[in-house]
Amino acid sequence: MLNYIWSGLIIGSLLFALTVDAQELVENRFRNETALPVALDFPDGYAPDARRQPVEIRIDSATYRDVYGVNAAPDPVYAGTLVQTQEGRKVEFDPDADLPEPLATIQSFHATDDNPALRGALQGTSRTAAGVGRTETALQFEPVRFRKLNDIAQAALNFAETAASLALSLIGVLGLMLGLVKIGEEAGLIESLTGIVQPILSPLFPNVPDDHPALANISLNLLANVFGLGNAATPLGIKAMEDLQELNPSDEKASDDMVMLLALNTSSVQLVPPSLLVAIMGLQINQLFFSITLATLCSTVAGILGTLALHRLPYFRATAPHRTADAEDPDE
Structure with a gap:
């Protein structure tokens, strides 16, 4: 689905x-095929042979509205640079210029990490004499x-x-945590932990046998989430899901226990803020400690109650893998 x-x-x-x-x-x-009329002021005079020279770009508001059919008005003047390129002369706006739409969109569409500025090909400067302080021209921007x-x-x-x-x-x-889980299994720690958490988790996972290692992996996953160890919780959650799938009579539908684990894992109470949030906020995270704890506690309670409520709906009860398997084999 x-x-x-x-x-x-x-x-x-x-x-x-x-x-x-x-x-x-x-x-x-x-206006991909339309040039925008502008006036260029050359503080140092126009230099035909210069590779780069500063310019002031002046755009008439009425002309701008007529060309683009918008109500936005440009600033009276923009700082820029006249650049000689292999394709010809181009006017480059200041990268931090506050451009109106649609020039702002044209800039963002063609911006690169090396050159985020808006560029327009200069039209009709071949007749501009050297030393001229201002020229009327037009800019042709790259199409969008x-x-x-x-x-x-x-x-x-x-x-x-x-x-x-x-x-x-x-x-x-994944390798580290699954390795630790394997060591815990060989040392008998998982079995011991299963006996401790069984009275707490059994009501939430009624289809899991009391001595099944899935309960221990579920508890480890929840503890990792509680203490903000998101990366460690992921492999433990995967391992717990694999254990629950072994008990699931269906290969296509999630069992009630798998749904409950997903709800708990997603809405887990967090006594320690996530490590990513700590890295971003630093010590300021302490100001959100009670808010995070209260919010995640409410989300966990809501997740448990919502899952239990859905389990009781007729449709979900009829399609639950364990109930379907029991109906097909009434002797078990």
Whole structure:
């Protein structure tokens, strides 16, 4: 079911992006083939052979509104630089310039890490004489097309990189924690812990036998969450889910116990703030200690009550794997 939801979200976002991009192309919102008339002031006089020289860019408000069909008005003057490139002369706005729409969108669309400034190709300066202080010209900006689709593609690449980095960072933690769990099993610690937590967790996980190691792994997962050890909680939660799946008669549906573990793991009480939040806020996190504890306590209670309530609904009771298995084999 979750795969269908994700597929629907992806398809919906692509359709939305295509609709917006098509509308922008039909309306020609960014005036891709139209140059913007401007006046350039040269504080040091126009130098035809200079590779870079400072300029002041003046845009008439009425002209700007007529060209782009917007109500926004540009500033009277912008600082910039006239740059000689292989493609010809271009005017480069100051990277920190407060540009109105749609120039701000054009800037962000073509911005790079090396050059975040808005650039426009200079039109008609070949007749400008050297030493002139001002010239009337026009700027042709690079076209903007399929903006939303580009945003989606860039976001997909960024999150793919994030997912790969996260997966690699978890390898060491997974190996360490699963190794410790294995050592605990061999040393009998897991069995001892199971006996301790069994009276507490059994009411929440009624289908787990009293001596099953799943109870110990569940308790370790919850303790890791309580003390803010998110990375350590992940492998322990995976191990606990694997143990619960061994008790699950269905390979396609999650059991009631698996749903309860997911609810507890997601809404776990946290007595110690998450390590990521501590890294971001430092000692200021102490101001949120009681708020975090109270909020996570309420979320845990809500998660438990919500899960128990859903378990009692006729539809979920009829489709629960354990109840389905019992109905198919009444002798057990």
